[in-house]
Amino acid sequence: MLEKSTIRGDARSVGPTEKPVDWVNDLRRSRQNGPSLSAVHMGQGLSTRSIHAGTVQDGPTGAVGTPIYQASTFLLGEEQYRSFEEGYARDRFIYTRYGNPSQWAVQDKIAALENAQSALVFSSGMAAISSSLMSLLDPGGHVVTSDEIYGGTYALFSNEFPNMGLSVTHVNPRDLAAIEAAIKPETQVLFFEVLTNPLLKVIDIAGLVNIARRHGLRVVVDATFATPILVNPLDLGVDIVVHSATKYLNGHSDLVAGVAVGNRKLIDQVWGRMLAYGGCLDPHCCFLLERGLKTLALRMRAHSEGGMIIAQYLEAHPQVSQVYYPFLPSHPDHDLAKRQMRLGGGMVTFEVKGGDAAALHLLERLNLAVQATSLGGVESLISLPYNTSHSGFTRRQREQMGISAGMVRLSVGVEDPEDLIADFEQAFA
Incomplete structure (x- = not known):
């Protein structure tokens, strides 16, 4: 299934260059899906992907489920040093805040369920939201959002964003005209919940994406209430989907976690913020989350x-x-x-x-x-x-x-x- 070298950090998703290069344009490797330990996503059905995608069958022991890689650090070698130099450290095991096999397994499963190129797990849903938004906002940036968002997100917007020079406008999430009217020259992100809390208003995702494309904006949605089983916002043009994995994705009220999914380029940007803020998910919680995801559908x-x-x-x-x-x-x-x-x-x-x-x-x-x-x-x-x-x-x-x-x-x-x-x-x- 997996070679021993793969667990030590030689992931399939990004390979080394053939020889040292002087300029970025000379790099022959491409940004690919992942990072991932699995060669394929088995099956197309949601239940099949819930069970099999990302799951690592341990070679040395034959264990069917993904082991818990309870390690803070990993062996360094020439390939790991080169990954730092050439900018693909996310695709090598170096330090658990950067990436861990337990994280990769659950991330791969979530990415498969969301039809995403890449996913990233966090220590909470709020860590996923804050890291994702901060990766897309420049100083002075502006966000258009719902006037009935989750209280934790509202606290981030009202208490923390002003200290960072960021601003937010709250509008009726059902009113597409009001959303478009709230856009300013400094607006960079539209942030909405797929199903609002607690009134369960349904956001017109396609309509939101159309507005964003006309104005050159990014769309981030919180799909915690919906899960990828109800809807896949990325398929409708959304840029990043976040979840509080504490809720349905885990499903057993025994961990706190978050996730962000999207294309590889954007999630790599989010990964950089996660490194800075430190909100990575520990391996044991990754095990619990992966176990919960197997029965999500x-x-x-x-x-x-x-x-x-x-x-x-x-x-x-x-x-x-x-x-x-x-x-x-x-x-x-x-x-x-x-x-x-x-x-x-x-x-x-x-x-x-x-x-x-x-x-x-x-x-x-x-x-x-x-x-x-x-x-x-x-x-x-x-x-x-x-x-x-x-x-x-x-x-x-x-x-x-x-x-x-x-x-x-x-x-x-x-x-x-x-x-x-x-x-x-x-x-x-």
């Missing part, structure tokens, strides 16, 4: 099936005033969702009659749906946006976003939907 089908059933149940419940789920015909973006997404996903947002007090009362009486922040686990997780994901916003800001009193965000797990409905029935009662 299966889990997302189960999440989506359960999500639809629970959304329909809640929509018919007399104590619920509003339900937000992309595949419900009542959702404002239903037609776009059906065109753009393969499945509806596992996120359901609904409003309980009686406001925040009634919503909290409901959550405290549920037994199966766990009251906790985060989402995307095999267990159902439920929370109130006003005191979790959007607690950093004022009441007025939340109201402007449409986050009303009594709003509940439910991450439907893979439990039997009938059991979840029975749990809601007793809690409502």
Whole structure:
């Protein structure tokens, strides 16, 4: 399968030059996909790629799964020294912050699922977002983004960007005309979430890309809620896709991680920022993430099936005033969702009659749906946006976003939907 020398750093994706060169134009090697330890991506189906892409079968032991390469540093030789000199250090094992076989395996799997040339894993979703954006922004740069983004991203934009001389304009993510009108001469990036949190608005990815191309801008999207099983934004022209891998990609509520995917040139730029900021993912977490990814396609089908059933149940419940789920015909973006997404996903947002007090009362009486922040686990997780994901916003800001009193965000797990409905029935009662 793999030669011993490959594990020591002689990766397939970039080879050395034939002889020393004096000018960049003389280099005969090309920027290729990866870096990768696998010769091929096996199969075209999402489940097949989830299982086989990137996975390393260990030669010396015959282990079927990718080993945990719990090493901070690797042997140096002529080839490693040359990679520094000629600018392809990302394609050699030198130091785990630069790259590790455990990282490469999971990155290759994610890249295969996203139809991407390259991927990079991080210690958190916010590390992926900040490194990706900073790799695309120059001093004085400007970002156009949604007016209802995740609280951590909002904090980055409002607290950190001004200190770096960067500016942000927040607009309605559904209003393409408003997005285009917000573009300034210094605008460099459009940053949006594929599905907004918590209202599950569906972003018109193709429309966003068309605006960006007319103005020479980059498009970065956060696809955490969607995953590559629901939609592949790169296929629609997006430049970089980021995920909080803590959520669906891992799926078991036992690690914190992030990922950025895109073409090799852009992800190499992001890699440079990751080196500077230090947000690499450790090998053991890479093992957990790869293990979770193997069941991603299966889990997302189960999440989506359960999500639809629970959304329909809640929509018919007399104590619920509003339900937000992309595949419900009542959702404002239903037609776009059906065109753009393969499945509806596992996120359901609904409003309980009686406001925040009634919503909290409901959550405290549920037994199966766990009251906790985060989402995307095999267990159902439920929370109130006003005191979790959007607690950093004022009441007025939340109201402007449409986050009303009594709003509940439910991450439907893979439990039997009938059991979840029975749990809601007793809690409502």
